[in-house]
Amino acid sequence: MKILFINNSGGGFADRIEVESGTTVTQLFTERLPTAKSEDFLIRVNRLPVSADQILQEGDRVSMTPTKIQGARPAV
Amino acid sequence: MQPVKLLLRAASKLRDAMHQAAHQDGFHDFLSGLEHCQRALREARRRVDMARQLRLTSVMTDLQTTVVTCVRDLYDSAADAARNLARPTPPAPSLRFLLEELRQIEADFGSLTIDWQAKAISAATEPITLKDVYLGPFEIRFFWERLTRTMDDFCFDVVALDPHPPDASEDVTHPHVKRSKLCPGAAKKPLGDALEQGRLADAYTLVLGVLVTYNASSPHVALEEWAGARCHDCQCPLPDDDRSFCEACSRDYCQDCASFCWSCDGLRCTHCLELCQVCQRGSCQSCLALTQASRRRCCTECRRICVDCEAVFARDEQKHGSSLCPACRSVSPPAPSDPGAAEPMSDTLPDPTSEEDLHATSLDSDTTSPRAA
Numbered sequence: 468m469k470i471l472f473i474n475n476s477g478g479g480f481a482d483r484i485e486v487e488s489g490t491t492v493t494q495l496f497t498e499r500l501p502t503a504k505s506e507d508f509l510i511r512v513n514r515l516p517v518s519a520d521q522i523l524q525e526g527d528r529v530s531m532t533p534t535k536i537q538g539a540r541p542a543v
Numbered sequence: 544m545q546p547v548k549l550l551l552r553a554a555s556k557l558r559d560a561m562h563q564a565a566h567q568d569g570f571h572d573f574l575s576g577l578e579h580c581q582r583a584l585r586e587a588r589r590r591v592d593m594a595r596q597l598r599l600t601s602v603m604t605d606l607q608t609t610v611v612t613c614v615r616d617l618y619d620s621a622a623d624a625a626r627n628l629a630r631p632t633p634p635a636p637s638l639r640f641l642l643e644e645l646r647q648i649e650a651d652f653g654s655l656t657i658d659w660q661a662k663a664i665s666a667a668t669e670p671i672t673l674k675d676v677y678l679g680p681f682e683i684r685f686f687w688e689r690l691t692r693t694m695d696d697f698c699f700d701v702v703a704l705d706p707h708p709p710d711a712s713e714d715v716t717h718p719h720v721k722r723s724k725l726c727p728g729a730a731k732k733p734l735g736d737a738l739e740q741g742r743l744a745d746a747y748t749l750v751l752g753v754l755v756t757y758n759a760s761s762p763h764v765a766l767e768e769w770a771g772a773r774c775h776d777c778q779c780p781l782p783d784d785d786r787s788f789c790e791a792c793s794r795d796y797c798q799d800c801a802s803f804c805w806s807c808d809g810l811r812c813t814h815c816l817e818l819c820q821v822c823q824r825g826s827c828q829s830c831l832a833l834t835q836a837s838r839r840r841c842c843t844e845c846r847r848i849c850v851d852c853e854a855v856f857a858r859d860e861q862k863h864g865s866s867l868c869p870a871c872r873s874v875s876p877p878a879p880s881d882p883g884a885a886e887p888m889s890d891t892l893p894d895p896t897s898e899e900d901l902h903a904t905s906l907d908s909d910t911t912s913p914r915a916a
Contacts, residue, residue: 475745479733509748514647532745536752538719539728539761 468525474499475532476508486523493519496531509534545645545655553657553664554641560687561741562635564694573624580620584613636741647744652683662688666747667704671717673757674766678717679705683750685743694738696727699750709764710771710780718762719753727753728761776800776812791815791827806830806843821845821857836860836869851875 468488472495474480486495492512496505505519509532512521523529545553587610594606636644645664649655652666665684672678682702689698700723703716712721719726727734730749737745757766772781775794787801788794789812796812804811805824816825819842831840835854845858849868856868865872 473742473745475733475737475749477729477733479736481736481740481742514643514744530742530745532748532752534748534752535756536730536749537728537756537758537761538726538730538753539758540719540726540763 468523470523470526471528472499473528473530473532475530476500476503490523491519492517492521492523492529495523495529500531503533507533507535544649545657547642549657550642550645550649551638554638554645556662557641557664557687557741557743558635558638560690564690565635573620573627577617577620577624580613580617584610584617587613641741641743644741644743648747651744651748658684662686663700664743668751668754670705671754673718673755676766676769677707679703679707681717681720681754683747685746690738695735696725696731696750698738699725699746701725701750701754709769711764711768715763717754718757718764718766721763725750725753726761726763728758774800776814787812789815804830819845821859834860 468486469483470486472480472482472484492510493505496503496508496510500508509530510517511530512523513528514530587606591603591606591610594603645655648664648666652668654667656665657663658665661684663684663686665682667682668680670677670680680703682704684700684702686698686700701717701720702723703720706716708714708716714722716723719728727749730753734746734749737743737749759765772786772795773779774781774797775792776796777800779797781795781797785798786795787798787810789796789801790809791811792815794812801810801812802816802825803809804816804827805819805822806826807830809827811825811827813825815827817828817831817840818824819826819831820839821841822845824842824844826842830843832846832855833840834846834857836856837860839857841855841857846855847858847861847866847868848855849871850866851871852868854868854870860869862872867875
């Protein structure tokens with residue numbers, strides 16, 4: 468099934484992707500952000516906060532945004 | 544909460560700005576880049592032709608290399624322009640989408656205000672404290688007209704609502720905010736992508752993510768220095784031109800809490816100075832040495848080196864005229880001119896004699912020796 472996946476970390480990504488039916492939010496996170504910790508991310512489905520075991524549906528809009536981001540002084 | 548009518552109006556303004564930005568000057572920029580490369584190539588060719596006419600063979604190779612470089616640059620620029628100009632312009636997000644974005648910002652931040660005159664949408668954060676330094680709440684302001692110039696962090700101002708700038712700079716209200724401009728760091732790329740796609744709520748979340756995180760490797764002002772430099776000892780404020788740096792512990796002190804090493808003149812804090820146990824003056828630990836006989840730590844002025852065994856002893860253990868340590872003096876023979884004296888009294892050492900003579904000197908003076916008997 469197809470969902471809209473938005474990854475707001477690193478280089479960023481926003482596109483429709485194919486996922487297997489029955490995929491949970493946690494499974495998607497682990498697959499797409501294997502080195503990240505879910506507690507450092509704001510994860511929403513269809514703009515709403517969700518539980519880790521929520522099963523994704525066709526057409527869902529899933530966004531994952533880091534809540535702690537390193538700012539930096541611009542190079543001189 | 545903002546009435547739907549006002550949110551719709553704001554969403555409409557946003558959509559217009561995004562639509563205008565999408566049809567903006569990527570076209571102009573790419574063609575300008577191409578023209579610049581063409582001019583550079585023409586100039587490089589002109590130089591080659593002139594060098595050929597003047598028969599300047601020594602520079603010909605370099606000039607031809609420049610021409611080749613210009614040709615490559617032109618090729619790359621043309622390929623880049625062709626690729627980007629052919630890309631379809633993405634449609635601006637729908638009104639409904641942008642309305643949902645504004646509602647989400649309002650839900651995430653608790654409120655949202657629209658400044659029609661400034662053409663800005665604002666949301667305020669909770670008070671922020673980083674590493675026990677209170678920075679206060681900030682207002683994240685998004686100026687939608689700036690989208691027509693660029694789709695990145697430039698569209699945002701981050702304004703301190705209860706500023707607590709560091710002593711060093713009033714312009715800095717947060718380690719990563721100076722003159723209301725955010726240094727997005729790792730958020731720059733995802734922030735730009737979010738704005739290009741109209742995901743304004745994600746952009747606000749990313750800005751907040753930077754504000755609640757301290758990057759110690761690259762702040763405008765480090766949090767450790769937020770309250771200004773202070774004397775490490777008494778904590779009094781230290782102006783830039785009134786700091787004493789202790790080279791032993793590498794910390795700053797005021798003039799009252801710092802002094803100089805009596806031995807080496809190095810600047811030290813009072814904690815890094817130790818009193819010489821002879822003269823009671825302060826020296827740094829590396830300038831003090833332990834005397835072997837009396838086990839006292841002495842400065843360079845107060846210690847002596849035995850000329851015989853090279854042991855360190857204190858100057859108050861030195862007998863007038865002797866350069867021997869107490870241990871060596873105790874085993875050295877008395878001077879011949881004064882056999883009863885325990886210590887030599889002259890300023891100079893006695894003339895060296897053979898061991899036999901010494902033995903003989905000590906036996907002649909001993910009435911209980913076997914020979915005497």
